Amino acid sequence: MGARAGLIFCVYDGGMRFPSPPSSQLQRDPATFLPAPAVRGNFLLVTCRGDAEAAVCRRQAEIMPAVAKAAWRRGVVTFRLGSQDPPDDFFPDLVFARTVIRSLGQVAAATQQELVEAVKPLVAHDRWDTIHVWHRDPRLETEVNAAAIRSALLEAYKLPAACGPVAQPGDLVLDCLIDSAERWWLGWHRAGTQAGCLPGGMHAQALPEDKVSRAWLKLDEAISTFAVDLRPGQRAVELGASPGGACQRLLESGLTVVGIDPALVDDRVAAHPAFEQWRMRARDVKLRSFRGFDWIIADMNIDPRSTLESIGRIVTAAGVKPSGIIATLKLPDWSRAAELPGWLDQFRSWGFAARARQLSTSGREVCVVAVRSRKR
Numbered sequence: 269m270g271a272r273a274g275l276i277f278c279v280y281d282g283g284m285r286f287p288s289p290p291s292s293q294l295q296r297d298p299a300t301f302l303p304a305p306a307v308r309g310n311f312l313l314v315t316c317r318g319d320a321e322a323a324v325c326r327r328q329a330e331i332m333p334a335v336a337k338a339a340w341r342r343g344v345v346t347f348r349l350g351s352q353d354p355p356d357d358f359f360p361d362l363v364f365a366r367t368v369i370r371s372l373g374q375v376a377a378a379t380q381q382e383l384v385e386a387v388k389p390l391v392a393h394d395r396w397d398t399i400h401v402w403h404r405d406p407r408l409e410t411e412v413n414a415a416a417i418r419s420a421l422l423e424a425y426k427l428p429a430a431c432g433p434v435a436q437p438g439d440l441v442l443d444c445l446i447d448s449a450e451r452w453w454l455g456w457h458r459a460g461t462q463a464g465c466l467p468g469g470m471h472a473q474a475l476p477e478d479k480v481s482r483a484w485l486k487l488d489e490a491i492s493t494f495a496v497d498l499r500p501g502q503r504a505v506e507l508g509a510s511p512g513g514a515c516q517r518l519l520e521s522g523l524t525v526v527g528i529d530p531a532l533v534d535d536r537v538a539a540h541p542a543f544e545q546w547r548m549r550a551r552d553v554k555l556r557s558f559r560g561f562d563w564i565i566a567d568m569n570i571d572p573r574s575t576l577e578s579i580g581r582i583v584t585a586a587g588v589k590p591s592g593i594i595a596t597l598k599l600p601d602w603s604r605a606a607e608l609p610g611w612l613d614q615f616r617s618w619g620f621a622a623r624a625r626q627l628s629t630s631g632r633e634v635c636v637v638a639v640r641s642r643k644r
């Protein structure tokens with residue numbers, strides 16, 4: 269693991285940051301990057317699901333003991349860096365964080381125009397590739413128009429109105445977190461991870477009307493976040509498939525899919541020529557039936573230990589050699605988040621390199637993507 273000025277920057281799985289920076293960033297010449305602000309900010313601002321703050325802080329204590337928790341409120345935790353100065357694209361493996369930025373402070377005023385006018389003196393940097401604006405609390409979305417605020421900031425910084433909110437790897441991003449109609453947090457980051465390219469780290473895709481359940485959306489975000497290499501012609505099996513949202517997403521990627529569930533899947537999935545359903549519980553399927561599958565998918569509404577037992581029974585069976593696993597581990601309460609390192613160790617004991625993240629489209633749960641290691 270690598271470190272700089274006392275901060276641990278690389279954690280888990282061979283020293284990779286989580287998730288790994290997209291390859292496009294590695295191919296871009298850093299000489300083309302806009303320079304970072306001279307005043308970099310002495311705090312990290314981390315956003316998360318509105319009840320995951322304690323889980324974020326527990327993870328911080330494990331991997332970033334050199335930083336100090338400063339303050340939190342619903343959906344936001346700040347950490348004092350002190351003398352530490354992490355890289356521009358710093359995005360530590362906090363698992364439950366949606367995005368991580370360098371905080372420059374707050375502006376407060378009675379009107380949007382006054383808030384916009386207060387931004388430039390606070391930020392003291394004029395050149396940005398794009399601007400991210402998002403709400404601390406989704407309940408504010410009906411009260412405060414993030415798109416209007418972003419348009420006003422684009423105009424203030426003379427960025428074209430057509431400038432898209434999704435950053436490209438290497439872009440310098442001005443961040444505006446809407447705390448209320450009268451107060452914003454300001455900060456910045458250099459886009460590196462998939463989450464860092466999206467405003468607030470929130471998945472850009474909404475659930476299309478023709479999808480059968482939100483499982484489609486969660487799997488779509490997992491594929492994007494972890495750069496899952498699904499290939500047409502591969503075979504996948506989902507444990508607990510009904511009503512079939514995840515199966516639908518796999519079918520759209522060109523996979524042949526088997527769904528295991530006593531309950532019927534949606535007719536739109538069942539009618540697909542590349543889909544087959546086994547109407548039984550996963551534990552009743554003979555282990556040899558799992559031979560030849562490339563992916564094991566599991567999103568069952570049961571205790572994480574039971575989910576892991578179901579997966580472990582399959583992937584350790586003779587002749588069963590999937591390339592990867594995508595598993596959702598439900599958390600009955602947040603205290604169970606402390607068990608995550610042990611859960612990931614189980615994937616490694618089966619011969620898989622595992623990464624975890626609480627997806628922005630999910631509830632109180634963690635998505636684990638595990639790919640078979642070259643060496644056990």
